[in-house]
Amino acid sequence: MVGIVLVSHTPKIAEGTWELIRQMTGEKIILEIAAGTRDRRLGTDPVLIEEKIRKADTGDGVVVIVDLGSSIMSTEIAIESLEEPERSRAAIADAPFVEGAIAAAMEASFGKSMQDVKNAAENTRGMKKIA
Amino acid sequence: MSTDAAGLVKILEAVADKINENREFLTELDSAIGDADHGINMSKGFSAVLEKLHSQEFGDCGAILKTVGMTLVSTVGGASGPLYGTAFMRAGQAVAGKSSLNFDDFIAIMDQALEGIKYRGKAQRGEKTIIDSLEPAVEILKNEKDSTDRKSVMNKALNAAKEGVEYTRSIIAKKGRASYLGERSIGHQDPGATSCYLMLQAAIQKIKEMSG
Structure with missing residues (x-):
């Protein structure tokens, strides 16, 4: 199963999103959180993100959902630090955090491929909230 | 004008002190x-850098810069961590294996630092970022690399960086959290461009001191 890593500036963002996801998928997906710095400041930590990507990777790849700013650059550094083949099967989804995370988690729970999971997250970008 | 690994550590200590002095600013x-x-x-990042630099003996200047970069990446927390971290790691690659550095190496370090920041941040000049102070300085260093009056070249580069900081007051932020302010970011100088200028100021001052 494709793993999901949620990267946010504070654990509250990622943990709240994980609560929403769990309502729909239960515990049956692989999801890791890399949020905040080790000394509990707001921010992101590339080393922590790299650890979580490794943990979420069971061989089918990992899609990372990021909030903003440093979370993107920190995740890029984390992915660059991985060795092959792990590096090629980790990717950032260019997607809104909550919607992207939920779409990715659903797709992953269906046993879809990493590309499908990434696409599902990115397809939420244009979703209209008001009809 | 040249320095060994111990001299490079001294320059980096001066940079770290400058950042710590300007923490509130x-x-x-x-x-x-x-x-x-x-x-x-x-x-936070540069305090960790000082600890790292003092915890081991270095002979390779490239390894020192790489250590600085990796330490910043893992301790800063904000966008400046990946940006300055990548800058120092790239700079380290530019002088990998060298036990002493000359003026050409200094220019290569600055050039690769700029390339690293551009690569990581995908920004360009005029977007109210570190690049607005760093790139003008690097341009002067590269254009005047054959000049024999190196102190004057460094002073000019530092002055260009300072003007770059001033220039950021007049433009709209296109990157980072400040970009959410749109036009309201005009009138304020960019913190990243400022920290870059301060670091360059400390480094150049130390280099001049060391070369007598």
């Missing part, structure tokens, strides 16, 4: 148009 600038953490984050 940088955070103040960042609270006007960002997330009010630039000084705190940079100071």
Whole structure:
């Protein structure tokens, strides 16, 4: 199963999103959180993100959902630090955090491929909230 | 004008001291148009850098810069961590294996630092970022690399960086948290451009001191 890593500036963002996801998928997906710095400041930590990507990777790849700013650059550094083949099967989804995370988690729970999971997250970008 | 690994550590200590001295100032600038953490984050990062530099003996200048970069990446927390971290790691690659550095190496270090920041941040000049102070300085260093009056070249480069900082007051932020302010970011100088200028100022001052 494709793993999901949620990267946010504070654990509250990622943990709240994980609560929403769990309502729909239960515990049956692989999801890791890399949020905040080790000394509990707001921010992101590339080393922590790299650890979580490794943990979420069971061989089918990992899609990372990021909030903003440093979370993107920190995740890029984390992915660059991985060795092959792990590096090629980790990717950032260019997607809104909550919607992207939920779409990715659903797709992953269906046993879809990493590309499908990434696409599902990115397809939420244009979703209209008001009809 | 050349330095060995111990001299490079001295230059980096001066840079770290400068950041620590300006911790409140940088955070103040960042609270006007960002997330009010630039000084705190940079100071955290450079305090960790000092610890790392003092915990081991170095002979390879490239390894020193790489260590600085990796330490910043893993301790800063904000966007300046990946940006300055990548800058120092790239700079380290430029002088990998060298036990002493000359003026050409200094220029290569600055050039690769700029390339690293551009690669990581995908920004260009005029977007109210580190690049607005760093790139003008690097341009002067590269254009005047054959000049025999190196002190004057460094002074000119530093002056260009300072003008770059001033220029950031007049433009709209296109990157980072400040970009959410749109036009309201005009009138404020960019914290990243400022920290870059301060670091360059400390490094150049130390280099001049060391070369007598």
